[in-house]
Amino acid sequence: MNQKERMLAGLPYRANQDGLPEEQLKNKQKIYDYNACRPDETAKMALLLTEILGKCGKNVVILPPFRCDYGKHIEIGDNVFINYNCVILDVARVTVGDNTMFGPNVCLAAAGHPVHPLSRRSGYEYGAPVTIGKDVWLGAGVIVNPGVSIGDGSVIGAGSVVTKDVPPGVIAAGSPCRVLRAITEEDRACYYKNKRFDVSDF
Template sequence: MEKLTEKEKMLTGELYFPSNKVLQQDRAKAKAACQQFNLASEAERKPAMKTLQSIFADSPNSWIEPTFHCDYGYNIRMGRNFYANHNVVILDAAAVTFGDDVMLAPGVLISTASHPLDAKRRNKGLETARPITIGNSVWIGMGAKILDGVTIGDNAVIAAGAVVNKDVAENTVVAGVPAVAIRQIDNTTLDEGCAK
């Protein structure tokens, strides 16, 4: 059986060394695109957005405000009408998949990466990554953190400052650290926002 590369290990959820040269080069390419985007003047914003979008797996009709940071870019798939406000970070060692009409408030952190609990493995520099899936019409509030392996259902709302470490059902508002369900959303009535 052929030995997996560190990149293949990363993409299949196995322990891997992020210090691998190929992965370092991949991160350098993504960081260069992010830097170009983040430093662009308002007049240069549209061409800089195209450069940033070129590193993503898919990003139809997306809009991102500076500053934006990611690890690889090629593991990020954005649905239609994706919007990310200022200072969003996506650590995409595994797939991060967004449905249509997703909105991220300022300061959102999404991380597929984790480290072993065993100190010996952790000290060697090993890491793991698990995919994150975010459904259609999800609103993630300011400063919220989405951790590795989480799936968020359609129409869910993540309140500001929440730390989401477990799956979120569709049409549910979650808040707190760790995040817990605080109410169901009735999509037949208009209400005030709660993710600010």
């Protein structure tokens, strides 16, 4: 098993062997072109996203700058909005469900390193999949650690560090992130905390 195969299997691997640096460079060139697009070059950006990502749904918006390792390990569903300065370390599969929103400065880190300094010095690292469900909102500055899943419909508060799975339909926040409460039908009528909609088409 070579280092690329080890990476994709979730085993310790070295990222500087077996064609992995070349794959990253190829992706970085596409990312460079994407981030250099003028704001009105939406068609060019949409085309580049289909070349960068492993799966790109309909009506996907990623505001540059955007960074990722390989791109092809990222699967994004329909109607996804990702705000400025998103970083996705996709040495393992990263999945983002339909109708999900990211605030600015979100980081999905499917990559990790050994805790012990001597093991870390060896150059071995690892990856573990990250899964973001449908209808999720990640607030500004959220960091999601390797191997974490966030359930459908949940909201993660700004600045949270998500180290463990989050169930569907909850508000969670903090560092480390923890569930604060369930999202209920009473929340449907409010746009922010207890402020109620003054329109009928929400």
